[in-house]
Amino acid sequence: MAKIGIYGSSFDPVTNVHLWTASTVAHRCKLDKVIFLPCSSKRQDKKLTASDEHRLNMVRIATEDNDKFEVDDYEMNQLGWEIATYLTLKHFREKYPGDDIYFIMGADLLIDIGEGKWRHAEELIRDNKFIVMARDGINMLAAISKSPILRNADDGQTFHLIDKGLAMEISSSYIRDEFKMGGEPRYLMPDKVYAYIKSHALYK
Template identity: 60%
Template sequence: MKIGVYGSSFDPITNVHLWTASTICHRKKLDKILFLPSAKERRDKSLQGGDEHRTEMVKLAIADDPRFELSTEEMNAPIGQQYTYYTMQRLKKQYPDDELYFVMGADILVDIGNGSWVKGEKLVEEHQFIVMARDGIDMLKTISASPLLRNADDGRFHLVDKGLAMEISSTYIRQEFSRGGEPRYLLPESCYQYIMRHGLYQDSE
């Protein structure tokens, strides 16, 4: 099987997350996408929604698509082991006979190339990646400008450009909720109702 590992805060999960995962599955002929919510202990994440709420919303959002599956591997990792390199190592052991691809946006490629990710060099050396376009980022130039990335560029970076630069951020949705806005149709209806029922994101940021 070919499996995409889609890591994000999912705070909350949005319709663009789902559309992106479906498009990646189709274009790259993946059999499954693992939705991997970020651990709250990560130093590079600032999360508002608790683990339970974010996990429940991912479950609600992906319930109707058999290609999609929740993984709490990062959330449940020991302190210090919650970063992507360690998570991918554990997932390789769980899926020893499958091909794993870490799915990320071009902005993350920039961060890894700059050396700001924990064990970023080993992550790049040992795994394959599907990289999604982001507005204003030239993925090929990003790879060529980084010694870390260009010296590992043996086909492990699968760039998905055309039509994947749609931007609706979780931050925007949280801001709308906190200011009494109406982001209802930017996320799955089940997740919108969950947020309203539990009063999430109601405090101003």
């Protein structure tokens, strides 16, 4: 039985912190595989700059040298109104029926789910397992205890709380802004991703 982490994000663009986070989580949580799941531009809650094709290509070239990393375009192929994390995780549980599936997310998203801001929030927590990464200023244990949705699902296995040990936050929006303003964010992302962005004149 394998342990698989699902790492969803806009990846607009993918950064070195995305890769470092996935590697750290895989090592700490003994994951056999991390699946990078770029979100779809059809999602109502996302405002993306690069196209689905470009973001998918960038994640693929960023992860191609790591045998533990895979890329999946599942959400990009779904109808906009059918995209929900609950349904996505159901898909992966059915795809890997004999394996443990974990959704990798930040503590800020845990709070949003606990406040019922996500579709199918109760079912999402009830049916899945989560690896939750610390965020500055967020007490993860307090967030769980304050939310009826979260605390009533906390059986000791639903939430794996992890502090990466380093407040290393490079946002994709920062990189986009640097490109737009003529800055030089080269070393905030893999060289191949930087070259891809330059060759396709993205984020101008």
